[in-house]
Each structure stands twice: as C-alpha cells, then as structure tokens.
Amino acid sequence: MEIKTVSIIGLGALGILFGNHLSKRMPKEDLRIIAEQDRISKYKGNHVYCNGERCHFNYITPEEACTPADLVIFAVKYNDLNKAIQAVSNQVGEKTIILSLLNGITSETLIGETYGAHKLLYCVAQGMDAVKVDNRLTYEHMGMICFGERVPGVISEKVTQVSDFFKRMAIPFEVETDMxxxxxxxxxxxxxxxxxxxxxxxxxxxxxxxxxxxxxxxxxxxxxxxxxxxxxxxxxxxxxxxxxxxxxxxxxxxxxxxxxxxxxxxxxxxxxxxxxxxxxxxxxxxxxxxxxxxxxxxxxxxxxx
Missing domain, CATH: 1.10.1040.10 (N-(1-d-carboxylethyl)-l-norvaline Dehydrogenase; domain 2)
Structure with missing residues (x-):
C-alpha cells in the first residue's frame, strides 16, 4: 500500500509544523486536519501561521463521513488524548497506520487499546525547537521523526510504507530497530x-x-x-x-x-x-x-x- 491520505489531529506545535510541510506537497483534499467545529471556526477566522506564512488546511469534523486515511497522526497534548482517540474513529480503517507524536511512554498503549496495537508504529519527534504563541508557530530546526516497530529488530511492511512516504514528502526521518x-x-x-x-x-x-x-x-x-x-x-x-x-x-x-x-x-x-x-x-x-x-x-x- 502506498500512503496517499493523511489525517492529523492536534494543531499544536508539531501538528502545525508537519501539517504545513505536508500541505505544500499533497493534494489539499488528501491531508485532513481533524477538529471540532468550534475550533475549525476559530482556525478559519484567525488563521494559523507557520514561520510567518499562513497555513492553508483542509479541516473536517470528527462526525464527517469519509474514507479511512492511510496514515493517522496524533499531535495533541496528553490531556486531550482520550478525546482525540474517539474523534478519529472515522479516519481509521483496516489498513490505517497510526503514529503518535506525543511525549511520554504511554500514548501508544492507550491508542492501541481502541484501534489495535498492530496498527501502531512507535515514534518520537526530536530535534525541533518550535515555539507556538496563540495561532503562530516559529521554528529554526524542523528536527525529524524517528519510528519503528515495538518489537526490536523488525523492519515491517508498515515501516517501509511510512519510510517511502516520508521520502516522497521530504520529511527528515530515521528508522529505529530498538524503538x-x-x-x-x-x-x-x-x-x-x-x-x-x-x-x-x-x-x-x-x-x-x-x-x-x-x-x-x-x-x-x-x-x-x-x-x-x-x-x-x-x-x-x-x-x-x-x-x-x-x-x-x-x-x-x-x-x-x-x-x-x-x-x-x-x-x-x-x-x-x-x-x-x-x-x-x-x-x-x-x-x-x-x-x-x-x-x-x-x-x-x-x-x-
């Protein structure tokens, strides 16, 4: 499977950083930003900016019917994780791959309890120095996403699919075999x-x-x-x-x-x-x-x- 559609939930620092990067390299309808309607209205009214540039995102609500995404990225704060897990239910299908950019050591377990551990790749986002104030994000270093399977020494088909996608999207990454x-x-x-x-x-x-x-x-x-x-x-x-x-x-x-x-x-x-x-x-x-x-x-x- 080639990853073509991506859904991101959470427009904090990492959501904006990677969302803006992907929005310049994907058809607009293939990149979905999942948010409640009141948040969408706020984003559209005040706009979202990345390094001074206005972001042009395709927003959809959790309730909106759609085909499952090939890749779902969690970029919310930990306090919002449980709500976010429920909000992406329409985005997750049989072949969906899930990445969590959250800090800590527990988010993958919580997401896996709802959607199955087999859909997840473990990952960390590192090396970025993004600062978000209100609706504006600034950063000097984009950093990279490091990812891999929970089981050491395995490079699975999911890992290869995400690697190929990140290469096409020019996202810095590293595959880790002891994730x-x-x-x-x-x-x-x-x-x-x-x-x-x-x-x-x-x-x-x-x-x-x-x-x-x-x-x-x-x-x-x-x-x-x-x-x-x-x-x-x-x-x-x-x-x-x-x-x-x-x-x-x-x-x-x-x-x-x-x-x-x-x-x-x-x-x-x-x-x-x-x-x-x-x-x-x-x-x-x-x-x-x-x-x-x-x-x-x-x-x-x-x-x-």
Whole structure:
C-alpha cells in the first residue's frame, strides 16, 4: 500500500509544523486536519501561521463521513488524548497506520487499546525547537521523526510504507530497530529538560550552559535511567550523552511546550513526566527526589492560575 491520505489531529506545535510541510506537497483534499467545529471556526477566522506564512488546511469534523486515511497522526497534548482517540474513529480503517507524536511512554498503549496495537508504529519527534504563541508557530530546526516497530529488530511492511512516504514528502526521518528504548530515551530527555526549563523559568539556553539548571536536568534524567533498569529497558550514560547532544542542536532561545504552557497559565503535562516517574519509583521502591521536587513546584505554580 502506498500512503496517499493523511489525517492529523492536534494543531499544536508539531501538528502545525508537519501539517504545513505536508500541505505544500499533497493534494489539499488528501491531508485532513481533524477538529471540532468550534475550533475549525476559530482556525478559519484567525488563521494559523507557520514561520510567518499562513497555513492553508483542509479541516473536517470528527462526525464527517469519509474514507479511512492511510496514515493517522496524533499531535495533541496528553490531556486531550482520550478525546482525540474517539474523534478519529472515522479516519481509521483496516489498513490505517497510526503514529503518535506525543511525549511520554504511554500514548501508544492507550491508542492501541481502541484501534489495535498492530496498527501502531512507535515514534518520537526530536530535534525541533518550535515555539507556538496563540495561532503562530516559529521554528529554526524542523528536527525529524524517528519510528519503528515495538518489537526490536523488525523492519515491517508498515515501516517501509511510512519510510517511502516520508521520502516522497521530504520529511527528515530515521528508522529505529530498538524503538521502545528510543521512546524511553526521549522520555528521559523530556523529564529533564521540559520540567527544568519550566521551573527555572528559562529557555533551552538555560540548560545548554553549565549551572544549577543543567545539573538539575541531568539529575532528573539519571532517575529515569535507574527506573529503566527496573523496567528492562537499560538506558545508560551513553543514552544521556546522546540526548544532551540533541538538546545542544536546538536554538538557545527556544522553549519546550511545558514552559510555553506555564507562561500561558495552562495546565502542563507534568503527570506525563514527573508524575509517571513518581509512579514508577513507588512501583520499584526507587527514590526519585529530584522529580518529586520538580513535580511539587510545577503543581504549586499551576495551583495559582
């Protein structure tokens, strides 16, 4: 099967970034942005911009009848995932492939409970420094999508189909044969950088340079390494070094989504990061004091909204 139709749900930073990129390379009717009618009205009224350029999207509601998409991409925040899973029901058919660009280590499991794990490829989006303010997205580095099967060492037909599509669409990508470990690696980075930048009220530059913020970030990441051993993933210092190199490629002025959420006084994805670390720490009787401190501070700030 050749991927020809794509449905994206979620117009946050990644939804806009990849949606705008695809919209220039696909027939308009073959790229669908799934959203409730009130959101569609808002998007059409205020428009959506990517690096100063107005995006021209084909919007459809969850209720609209249509043929299933070849590829469905989840780009919502974790807090909106359950609703999004139901909203794409008309987009998912027997041969649909599903990618989740969400952070964390749980979204694929939740999506698979509804549509079947066999439809999913695990993936992470990495290396982008996108910042979204209201309806405007800016970025310097597009980054890439890394994807593969949950089972190590397998390059399936689904992987080949998505690879071929990304090549045609000029989307930077990497096929990973140990994707679940890569997912945990990105989770480790997010636990460190997203929460530290938010608590220290800084940007990527604030954790790229030596200092207390960077030390806190790395300490939070090391707690994930300890937990990964208990879960049979076995992250190492080499994985920390790899993800710190990825962090070093980002614009120092950029900010992760959690920092942007807290600046806008929105509830963050703290349960996806420190919240999950604390649960795993309790499960395995592993102390996680750094993540506990970050969690407590983020919850305290959010309680003031």
């Amino acid at each position: 679940y470990k890569r997912l945990w690696g990105k989770f480790m980075l997010n636990v460190g950088v997203n929460q530290t930048v938010a608590v220290y009220e800084t940007n990527y530059g604030g954790v790229q340079a030596a200092g207390k913020a960077r030390d806190t970030m790395i300490a939070a990441m090391k707690e994930v390494v300890l937990l990964s051993e208990k879960e049979g993933i076995y992250l190492t210092q080499q994985d920390i070094d790899y993800w710190l190199k990825v962090l070093g490629t980002l614009s120092p002025k950029g900010k992760p989504s959690m920092r942007q959420d807290m600046e806008a006084k929105r509830c963050s994805e703290v349960e996806l990061f420190a919240g999950e670390v604390l649960k795993l720490g309790q499960k395995h009787n592993v102390p996680t004091p750094v993540n506990q401190r970050l969690y407590d501070e983020i919850i305290r700030v959010e309680s003031t909204y």
